[in-house]
Amino acid sequence: MHGKIHRVATKLFVVCALVAGHRVFAADPLPSWNDGATKSAIISFVEKVTTPGNKDFVQLADRLATFDNDGTLWCEQPMYFQMMFAFDRIRETAKDHPDWEDKEPFKAVLADNLASFGETGQKGLLEVIEVTHTGMSVEQFHGIVRNWMHTARHPRFHRPYDQLTYQPMHELLVYLRSKQFETFIVSGGGIEFMRPWIPDVYGIPTQQIVGSSGVVKYEVHDGKPELLKEPKVNFIDDGAGKPVGINQFIGRRPVMAFGNSDGDREMLEWTTEGEPDKHLPGFALIVHHTDAVREYAYDRDSKIGRLDKAWDEGVKKGWTIVDMKNDWKVIFPPESAK
Amino acid sequence: MHGKIHRVATKLFVVCALVAGHRVFAADPLPSWNDGATKSAIISFVEKVTTPGNKDFVQLADRLATFDNDGTLWCEQPMYFQMMFAFDRIRETAKDHPDWEDKEPFKAVLADNLASFGETGQKGLLEVIEVTHTGMSVEQFHGIVRNWMHTARHPRFHRPYDQLTYQPMHELLVYLRSKQFETFIVSGGGIEFMRPWIPDVYGIPTQQIVGSSGVVKYEVHDGKPELLKEPKVNFIDDGAGKPVGINQFIGRRPVMAFGNSDGDREMLEWTTEGEPDKHLPGFALIVHHTDAVREYAYDRDSKIGRLDKAWDEGVKKGWTIVDMKNDWKVIFPPESAK
Structure with a gap:
């Protein structure tokens, strides 16, 4: 039988x-990747680690791939989209805060004066995050993010922000999952900002999204339990925080990691050189933004998504570096895709 | 075609x-559960939420179940097994620390004097955790835990600690996974203490283990990246910390939650009453330790795994309460199982 x-x-x-x-x-x-060294490097690594009998074969349970989000899976210019969201929220709620007109950093945001806002530094940034991201339940915040995703439009591309994801990277996510990789987001972005839309857009469930977070508190009001977002930083999932976040949330080293900036350097290093006793192979890829016509071109001197130390380390160590202009046939998914 | x-x-x-x-x-x-109200409550809930067309049907993506570990999936007496581990480590490393002979809390541990140790309170506990759990890489710590699991034996049952898991709960994990539930650990125990053995013992991968943690730091020494365990508490996944941990790691409310003590109360409450707008059904279960002959009997007055407020809330709200003595045919897996 x-x-x-x-x-x-x-x-x-x-x-x-x-x-x-x-x-x-x-x-x-x-299909959206031009033939060449970059595409070949990806495919030959994946084939190698998923072909039984190959000396670099990786068991199903170890097939983990981690992706940065800003600048790796979606656009991050002219500013991180989460900051575009925060600024929109400042504008929307300004009528309830008449004092903001004369008070930095809000005054700068309301005047669309990025230079002045920049001068308020880390303190100004945290104040904007505090008033736009805390003092409400996690559920309420998710609702606000969802609403913004439906209504807000990117200033240059005039499309919803969650349509400014990279088509070639979508294909990569699908390809890896077809080879039984579990795909994770490991982003410096806020975990509660990402969770409302990432599952639908990338096909990655909430439990596979690692990000920065604020302190959340459990409280019961009138018998109704709630998780409240407090104005206090809990964890910054950036730079050396990325391998730490990977360890805390996933508990194992990824086999493949994808990033685009210096904030991803340690994750890429950890993926290719961490835990030497396990002898798992490692693959690191950097998306280099070289296409000012179709998207943006920036690297060493950019304030957003600076690519400098990670680029040098990547060149030295043979990481795969995507030249967006030459490696990608298209940048964004077709408009009708959503 | x-x-x-x-x-x-x-x-x-x-x-x-x-x-x-x-x-x-x-x-x-x-099969290891006696027929009766407890078993029926579990099965009828699972059938209800997994039968298409039922008004309480839960989509595959929302089928999350969270399990406490100590006292819910494995034994926690005469003391949390992680503390048994820590005490064993104090004894094993005492020869390198001659000063411990006259210094609390180490003196109490070395003299097997639990009463004296108890008097050193939270401070003594943290000192023991610090010397046994930190100042090494995550990888080194995992190796020490694995070695202890192979060699240490429980004082009463004379079996390796990871064989003192509950057979009826193993069946429940397998049953839920057969119904496409994703099963998570949400434990007050240390995340790095659990990850080396839980995947093999419960079939739950590292990325589905939520627990308490210390601060971990990424450092590169001689070109070799390492994650180092620092002597500083990061997160306590207990009590009101459990819904917070669930939110941070999983990002959604579970549909079923399983616990045994007051440390699980908020998780059970959140599972049955949280996020009312989503209208997901919720199921809460408490393992009540009533079997002094085959395991242990304890509840309101126990220092380990106290069950008092959660019991009252569970009775009031109709949570399912397991009477270990009467509901379970066997407690531990057969010796030959490992």
Whole structure:
């Protein structure tokens, strides 16, 4: 009886594979990537670690891939989108705060004066985050983020922010998952800012999203339990915080990691060189923004998504570096995709 | 062609279901549980939320179940096993610390004087955790825990600690996963103490283990990146910290939660009453330790795993309460199981 099941199962698998796109993957799993060294590096690594018998074969349970978000999976210019959100919230709620007109950093935000805002430094930034991101329940905050995603538009591309994701990276996420990788977000962005939209947009569930966070407090009011966002930083998932966040949330080293800036350097280093006793292979990739026409071009001198030390380390250590202009056929998904 | 695939697939499904145990589950998914109200409550809830068309049907993506560990999935007497580990480590490393002979809390530990140790309070506890759990890399600590699991034996049952897990709860984990629930640990225990052994013992991967943690720091020494355990508390995943930990790591409310003590009260409350706008059903279960012969009997007056406020709330709100002595046919897995 088992022999028969096996034969039926094999037949079914072959038929399904042909119909459901397996043949398409075999032909080209990354159609929006131009052929060349970058695409080859990705595919040959994935093939190597997923081919049984290969000396670098990685068991299913160890197939973890971590992705930065800002500048790696979606655009981060002219400013991190979470800051665009915060500024929009300042404008929307200003009528309830008449004192903001003469009070920095709010005055600068309301006057669209980024230079003045920049002068308020870390303190100004934290004040803006505090008034826009705290003093409410996690659930209420998610509702505000969802509403903003529906209504706000990017100043240059005039599209909802969650449509300014990178089509080639979508294909990479799907490709890795088709090879039984678990895909995680490991972003400096706020965890509660990402969770309302990332599951639908990238197909990554909330429990696979690691990010920065504020302190959250459990309280029961009138018998109704709530999680309240407090005005206090809990964890910054950036730079050396990324391997720490990976360790805390995932508990194992990724086999592949994807980033675009110096904030990703330690994650890429940890992925390729961490835990030497385990002998797991590691792959690191940097998205280099080189396309001012279709998106933006920036690296060493950018205040947003600076790519300097990570670039040098990547070149020295042979990490894969994407030249956006030459490696990607398209940048964003087609408008009709959503 | 699609019609044929569908017919083959249907046939295959029916055959596999009969062969691979679907019929066995239909007969009794929880063979180590005595028939009665407790077992019925579990099964009828699971059937309800996994039957398409039922008004309480829960989508696959929302099927999350969270389990406390100490006293819920494994034994916690005569003391939390992580403390047994810490005390063993104090004894093993005492030869390198001659000053401990006259210095509390180490003196009390070395003299097996639990009363004196108790008098050193929170401060003594943190000192023991600091010398046994920090000042090394995460990887080194995992190695020490693994070694202890292989060599240490429980004082009463003379078995490795990771064999003193509850057979009926193993069946519950397998049952829920067969119904496409994702099973998570949400424990007051240390996350790095749990991760080396839980994946093998419960079939729960590291990224589904939430627990208390210390601060971890990323450092590169001689080109080798390491995660170092620092002597500073990061997060206590207990009491009101459990819904906070669930929110931070998982990002959604569980549909089912399992605990045994007052430290689980808020998690059970959050699971059954949190996020009212989502209208997800919620199920809460408390393991009540009533079996002094086969395990231990304790509740309101116990220093370890006290069950007092959570019991009252559970009775009032109709949570399912396991009477270990009467509900469980066996406590631990058979010796040959490992």
